[in-house]
Amino acid sequence: MYSIRVSPPGPHRFAFFAGPKPSLCGERVSARRSAMPSPIQNPRFLLYHRCLPLHFPPNPFPFPPNPRRLLHRSTAALSPQPAPAPQTLTSAVPPSSEILSIRESLLSRRKTAAEIAAEYLDRLRRTEQQLRSFLHVSETAMREAEEVDGLVESGAELGPLTGVLVAVKDNICTADMPSTGGSRILGSYRPAFDATAVKRLREAGAIIVGKTNLDEFGMGSTTESSGFQVTTNPWDVSRVPGGSSGGSAAAVSARQCVVSLGSDTGGSVRQPASFCGVVGMKPTYGRVSRFGLMAYASSLDVIGCFGSSVVDAAILLSAISGHDRLDATSSKHEVSDYASQLVSLDHLESKPLKGLRVGVIRETIGEGVDLGVMSSVQAAASHLEQLGSIVTEVSLPSFSLGLPAYYILASSEASSNLSRYDGVRYGYQATADELSSLYGDSRANGLGPEVKLRILMGTYALSAGYYDAYYKRAQQVRTLVRKSFKDALDKNDILISPAAPSAAYKIGEKTNDPLAMYAGDIMTVNVNLAGLPALVVPCGFVEGGPAGLPVGLQMIGAAFHEGKLLRVGHIFEQTLQNHRFIPPLLAET
Amino acid sequence: MALIYFRCIRMNHLFLHPSSPFTKKSGVLFCTLQASHAQVATQVNFQNQGKQKEKSIQTATKKTLEHHKHGYEAIIGIETHVQLSTLTKAFCSCPYLYGTRPNTTICPICMGLPGTLPVLNSKVVEFAVKLGLALNCELSMNSKFDRKQYFYPDLPKGYQISQFDVPIATKGFIDLDLPVEFGGGHRRFGITRIHMEEDAGKLLHSETGSYSQVDLNRAGVPLLEIVSEPDMRSGVEAAEYAAELQRLVRYLGVSNGNMQEGSLRCDVNISVRPTGQSQFGTKVEIKNMNSFSAMNRAIDYEISRQVLLHREGQSDQIVQETRLWDEAAQKTFTMRKKEGLADYRYFPEPDLPEVVLVKEYIDEIRQSLPELPEAKRRRYEKLGLSMQDVLFLANDNNVADFFDAAVENGADAKLAANWIMGDIAAYLKNERRTIDEIKLTPKELSELIAFIKNGTISGKIGKEILFELISKGGTVKSLIEEKDLVQIVDPATIGALVDKVLAANPKQLQQYRGGKTKLQGFFAGQVMKESKGKANPMLLNKILTEKLHAGS
Numbered sequence A: 001m002y003s004i005r006v007s008p009p010g011p012h013r014f015a016f017f018a019g020p021k022p023s024l025c026g027e028r029v030s031a032r033r034s035a036m037p038s039p040i041q042n043p044r045f046l047l048y049h050r051c052l053p054l055h056f057p058p059n060p061f062p063f064p065p066n067p068r069r070l071l072h073r074s075t076a077a078l079s080p081q082p083a084p085a086p087q088t089l090t091s092a093v094p095p096s097s098e099i100l101s102i103r104e105s106l107l108s109r110r111k112t113a114a115e116i117a118a119e120y121l122d123r124l125r126r127t128e129q130q131l132r133s134f135l136h137v138s139e140t141a142m143r144e145a146e147e148v149d150g151l152v153e154s155g156a157e158l159g160p161l162t163g164v165l166v167a168v169k170d171n172i173c174t175a176d177m178p179s180t181g182g183s184r185i186l187g188s189y190r191p192a193f194d195a196t197a198v199k200r201l202r203e204a205g206a207i208i209v210g211k212t213n214l215d216e217f218g219m220g221s222t223t224e225s226s227g228f229q230v231t232t233n234p235w236d237v238s239r240v241p242g243g244s245s246g247g248s249a250a251a252v253s254a255r256q257c258v259v260s261l262g263s264d265t266g267g268s269v270r271q272p273a274s275f276c277g278v279v280g281m282k283p284t285y286g287r288v289s290r291f292g293l294m295a296y297a298s299s300l301d302v303i304g305c306f307g308s309s310v311v312d313a314a315i316l317l318s319a320i321s322g323h324d325r326l327d328a329t330s331s332k333h334e335v336s337d338y339a340s341q342l343v344s345l346d347h348l349e350s351k352p353l354k355g356l357r358v359g360v361i362r363e364t365i366g367e368g369v370d371l372g373v374m375s376s377v378q379a380a381a382s383h384l385e386q387l388g389s390i391v392t393e394v395s396l397p398s399f400s401l402g403l404p405a406y407y408i409l410a411s412s413e414a415s416s417n418l419s420r421y422d423g424v425r426y427g428y429q430a431t432a433d434e435l436s437s438l439y440g441d442s443r444a445n446g447l448g449p450e451v452k453l454r455i456l457m458g459t460y461a462l463s464a465g466y467y468d469a470y471y472k473r474a475q476q477v478r479t480l481v482r483k484s485f486k487d488a489l490d491k492n493d494i495l496i497s498p499a500a501p502s503a504a505y506k507i508g509e510k511t512n513d514p515l516a517m518y519a520g521d522i523m524t525v526n527v528n529l530a531g532l533p534a535l536v537v538p539c540g541f542v543e544g545g546p547a548g549l550p551v552g553l554q555m556i557g558a559a560f561h562e563g564k565l566l567r568v569g570h571i572f573e574q575t576l577q578n579h580r581f582i583p584p585l586l587a588e589t
Numbered sequence B: 001m002a003l004i005y006f007r008c009i010r011m012n013h014l015f016l017h018p019s020s021p022f023t024k025k026s027g028v029l030f031c032t033l034q035a036s037h038a039q040v041a042t043q044v045n046f047q048n049q050g051k052q053k054e055k056s057i058q059t060a061t062k063k064t065l066e067h068h069k070h071g072y073e074a075i076i077g078i079e080t081h082v083q084l085s086t087l088t089k090a091f092c093s094c095p096y097l098y099g100t101r102p103n104t105t106i107c108p109i110c111m112g113l114p115g116t117l118p119v120l121n122s123k124v125v126e127f128a129v130k131l132g133l134a135l136n137c138e139l140s141m142n143s144k145f146d147r148k149q150y151f152y153p154d155l156p157k158g159y160q161i162s163q164f165d166v167p168i169a170t171k172g173f174i175d176l177d178l179p180v181e182f183g184g185g186h187r188r189f190g191i192t193r194i195h196m197e198e199d200a201g202k203l204l205h206s207e208t209g210s211y212s213q214v215d216l217n218r219a220g221v222p223l224l225e226i227v228s229e230p231d232m233r234s235g236v237e238a239a240e241y242a243a244e245l246q247r248l249v250r251y252l253g254v255s256n257g258n259m260q261e262g263s264l265r266c267d268v269n270i271s272v273r274p275t276g277q278s279q280f281g282t283k284v285e286i287k288n289m290n291s292f293s294a295m296n297r298a299i300d301y302e303i304s305r306q307v308l309l310h311r312e313g314q315s316d317q318i319v320q321e322t323r324l325w326d327e328a329a330q331k332t333f334t335m336r337k338k339e340g341l342a343d344y345r346y347f348p349e350p351d352l353p354e355v356v357l358v359k360e361y362i363d364e365i366r367q368s369l370p371e372l373p374e375a376k377r378r379r380y381e382k383l384g385l386s387m388q389d390v391l392f393l394a395n396d397n398n399v400a401d402f403f404d405a406a407v408e409n410g411a412d413a414k415l416a417a418n419w420i421m422g423d424i425a426a427y428l429k430n431e432r433r434t435i436d437e438i439k440l441t442p443k444e445l446s447e448l449i450a451f452i453k454n455g456t457i458s459g460k461i462g463k464e465i466l467f468e469l470i471s472k473g474g475t476v477k478s479l480i481e482e483k484d485l486v487q488i489v490d491p492a493t494i495g496a497l498v499d500k501v502l503a504a505n506p507k508q509l510q511q512y513r514g515g516k517t518k519l520q521g522f523f524a525g526q527v528m529k530e531s532k533g534k535a536n537p538m539l540l541n542k543i544l545t546e547k548l549h550a551g552s
């Protein structure tokens, strides 16, 4: 009989999940737990003042309420000035679309797809030793490029991404390459299918060049939590590229690929875009199908785009967007051809953003944000103003609540989503002669410490007796966050903020201080809670590394207003003076 | 498709024996599960402890149960899982067919592979609304799915998609009539809730017990869980509740309701308390009953077991546990003790949007509902049928439809019921067929009844024709003509036949006239035989009597 031989269901059977002892997760986890000030009593433990650099007392505000004065004062009052642009690149040529240039080369027969692919693959090989941004590089990319040349030769109609080398974050399933999610528990896993976004890329003619490194299952802000390797920042290889989509951001920054896909649950596209000096697009929740994206927090996850220009991000987004019958949360909202709406530099009027209402989120500028970052963002605000927009300050009262709410919701969903990695059907399987140790050992050995930490937090938050204090309350905060964004976006066309409180920091700098690392997500998590689109464009530099470190400006729009964000971002990027975001690593090689 | 996905599965035994029918030995092995020795030991121990007591109950007869129960009251509630007969599973496009080879109707979604997402099959909602309306429930205009989380090898995602705090239907009731042989009577039992969820896969255990195999064919098949109020008091009531549910889902066409295949599974909660006590006794769950009669027996057994413990002052021996019904031993035994309440950490399923119903949708479904068993029974009662007839006819909607069509064609209700419950039912039983599989049409049954009633054919001939109609079809009229079966009603013709028989049997005639009047039957039989069964029996007897007496 069935009942006699096999343990009955119920999580209480498995000490790893229910047991109060975190011992199975290693010492690091227990250290982290003890760093938390009695989480049991206080559901807002993540707001612990000492660890969270951004804490705003209700009063006084760091800036006077008059927005004009704020902006006039800002550049003068907030030194230091942005670091000068890298010396080697004196001209202020705005970034141009690599995708369009490839297309032009192919159509004019100036270059073959094979030549273009060889160029990128060569650079990839040269830089990869230092960057380690790829977990797997396609073995068929050259052959696919040759096939593209055959297609060009035959005069067939070319898809919008024909011959474009796209890197894909390794938590997005690809049928012809391993997909590990950065986790050892999926070390040997090869999916049987392409994610919908990948399928659409291929249909648009793209060549998938490889799978990029990430924090395990997207949980982290530095890519240091990868189960396999640490990726470095092309601007300074002693620094992190950000995360969790660090591999995808670094790969675009170093031109190891043309564009790349990432995923953004709490800022995992935008923060590494900022750290690596590339454009990062986090679409509206539901804009891009999640089918084939390994779920971290299903209600927050979205696949996003990296490019070295806004046009490239726009072309990529158009290719992957749209309803998918395999994802019930994907939207039927119409997809526009985002890139076609972007005006070229020659056609810009003197005040191209005339009448655009821009709100600077008050809670994102002030204590806890690096001065250099702050002045870059203030300069960006001034720049937007010069382009004709009306810049005011706007307050999101629930902003600081977003971070703890995010970590509760994301961890809760993660604890559930990661249950399937049990060693029974695929991936790493521990040798065990008994069911509960098969589960326990497979997960204890297969999952990394950050993932275990979040599974424990999420399991705890969903447990009977704690659900109302944590999960339910976090959902209430989420409703508040949504509402405050809605109010702010009723009065403004876009909202702006830094993409991260600092530029890229050193590898290892925050690995022992998870709360400090979580606090770094303050700029981005609220956007995920509200499900809104946000675009990060490089806007300046701070000192650090051999050539300064890039800083990203985050622009947030109303749901499905990606087109507007890309238009503003494009004009901003094309008119930005004296900055060029080509990393020194690239100049060296 | 399915074959491609096998690449992801650890074992490929299937490919080594592609044509061999599945046995426990040759299935796809997903994983080996070693039995926990400690657990087996506990199991055995408990059974030994319980042995003495259980044996004594086993010998208890039906009569003594009533005696046993005296002074105690059993409280019974039932959780029923109904597997829906949708073309595809609840959240993917795999079909499900009972009995197919393991792991052949699976896809990345129902296997729970990384990156896959559920998409709700709208038929599941439709079926849930149908059943909700049929069970007189309040429907939730906005309901949602939740995740019920636990680890088990047959649960590929580590959670089951179910409905927790906002089920699609609540607060209903079911009406039924108890069978006459169990004393009859009408009952109404409350329905607490109906919710939608997905089924898990199956574990197949090796004969040695050293490992288990996972078959995911059933994973993701849609279920409706129907929770009753604790309104039942006996095995009969509980079994009839389940039978009425089966009738309903079959009438509605939402499930085949087959208990042997597991399409209808009942988990019964039983507690016993002294009559008059308001507080409930400790609840015991019973599973693994695969017929209504097994339910009836299992429940009565369990009631006796618990009452006995109460009587012996050992009510503390009744513990929260799950017991299984052992059909061979005719008793329940402990499957597992419940170690406190399991925490399933329910939370709203973020991959699925809310289920929003609109009034028009519900109205449309309400209008499409067939006449349900309860309404049918009340209508048949009004036709003047006995409760026995009513229950028989309304038990199966195909039979009821057949009956209704015959009556619609003018057949007398009582006569039609007699034919259906008598000769037709006997045929169906012998041939293991259903009423919609035979060639006889309701129209021809009504014709047959009419031809007998107006004297065209005799009842005896009618019976013969019936079997012809059932197996070969055709019309009553053509059969009668073709076989020249029209009843002889002409007195002269019958008189001639009688004369012939009397002339042929002078000896018997002499005896009859000598006082042996019993011989009239013999003559009648001979005349009927001479007429090839076609003589009208009434006329025959009248004329025969006249002629027998005429000569004396």
Ligand SMILES: [Zn+2]
Pocket: B089, B092, B093, B094, B105, B106, B107, B108, B109, B110, B111, B220
């Ligand atoms: Zn399936």
